[in-house]
Amino acid sequence: MLDTTGAWLLTQLRRHGAAGAGSFVGASSKHQTLLARIDEYEPADLPPQHxxxxxxxxxxxxxxxxxxxxKDVVSVNATQGHLIGAFWRTATFQSPLRLASFVEQFEQIxxxxxPIVALISLVVGAIITQQTILQLRNFGAAILVVDLAAILMFREIGVLLAAIMVAGRSGSxxxxxxxSMRIREEFDALRVMGVDPYQALLLPRALALIVGLPLLAFVGSMAGLAGAILVAKAYGGIPIEVFVIRLQDAMTITSVAVGLLKSPxxxxxxxLIASVEGMKVQGSSESLGRRTTSSVVKSIFVVIVADGLFAIFFAAIGF
Structure with a gap:
């Protein structure tokens, strides 16, 4: 047996005049042809790297x-189109919603x-309240911290923290x-079996995020408000009863609705971003790790930008 690597090594030995390598003896016609072809090849210097x-x-x-x-915008729009089509087929009873998968994803996501969203929101609410009281105390208006905490937590901070935590925890x-399914070619297997991967895999996850994130945002807002109450009592000397009474005047249904409207x-x-990045995995663990990192970074960036755009929009329409 003689392969290309062996023929190349023998040719190099003969070219450099190694002992006993002046000629080849006992080679078959196929081997002679291979050795002759290899001998005709002259390695060229690679061009300098540009x-x-x-x-x-x-x-x-x-x-x-x-x-x-x-390219990412095009991929996100294409994936959104597939998901809308899958949802339409589910809504028109052409394809059943995999309820078990939806419930499992809702529980996981x-x-x-x-617990983690409530804990982070409580700590952030406490920190914001402490710093706010520190500044408002100079003007004798420490009680206004109630208005700030209520509006800020329900309009911005609660939904933003919930979305960032979900992007880092569940998006990845x-x-x-x-x-992993792409690496194991499970998507191709589903298509061979006549199953739409978007219908079976991506739609339950997307619906769980759309339906469940308002719940997380509300829980985070309430936890942040609880942190504000504790700090206002301990650091600002504001009784809980006074905080609650002031909260009834400061809180409006509009502030709650803004956060709940943004979260879906x-x-x-x-x-969408998590699905697109997962579909980009090429077949190696390195690619999987790179796309997972990219998914978290892009999701957090897009969530923050979207929150800013929503804030500008709601301020423009006076909502």
């Missing part, structure tokens, strides 16, 4: 980033995230699950 000018390198990196972002898990859109964005 390096970009350091002045234009930032612009090249910026261009590649813009192109990658454009939403219910099991309640969705990307890892879908990426944020859940959809997290699900």
């Amino acid at each position: 390096t970009d000018n350091f002045l234009i390198a930032p612009f090249i990196a910026l261009g590649r980033t813009v192109i990658d972002a454009s 939403i219910l099991r995230a309640i 898990a969705i990307t890892a699950e879908i990426g 859109f944020m859940g959809l964005l997290i699900g």
Whole structure:
């Protein structure tokens, strides 16, 4: 047996004049042909690696980033179209909703995230209240911390913290699950069996995020308000009864509605980005880890940007 590597080694020995390597003896016709072809090859020097000018390198990196972002927008829109189609088929009873999968995802993504979201929101609410009281005390208006805590927690902080925690905790898990399925070619197996992967895998996860994130946002807002009450009592000397009475005047249904209206859109964005990044896994553990990291970073960035856009929109319409 003589393969290409062996023929190349023998040819190199003969070229460099090694002892006893002047000619080949006993080679078959196939081996002689292979050795002759290898002997005809003359290795050429590789061209020097091209390096970009350091002045234009930032612009090249910026261009590649813009192109990658454009591709991500197209992929997100395509995935959204597939999910809308799957939801339409479910709503029109053409395809059944996998209720068991939806309930399992709701438990994993939403219910099991309640303790950590409540704890983080309570701590953040306490910190914000403490710093606010410290500043308002200089103006003799420490009682206004109730208004600030109520409006801020329900309109912004509660939903934002819940979305960030879900993006880091569950968005990464969705990307890892879908990426592992891509590596094991389970998506192709589902298509061969006539099952739509978007209907079976992605739709239950997206629905769990859309339906459950408002619940997490409300729990986080209430926990942040509880932290504000504790700090206002211990640090600001505001009795709980006074805090509650002031809260009744400061809190409106509009503040609660703003947070609850934003959260389903944020859940959809997290699900779309996590699904798209999972579909990009190429087949190695390195690719899986890279896409999981990218999913968390992009989801948190998009959630924060979306929250800012919602804030501008609601302020413009006076809501």
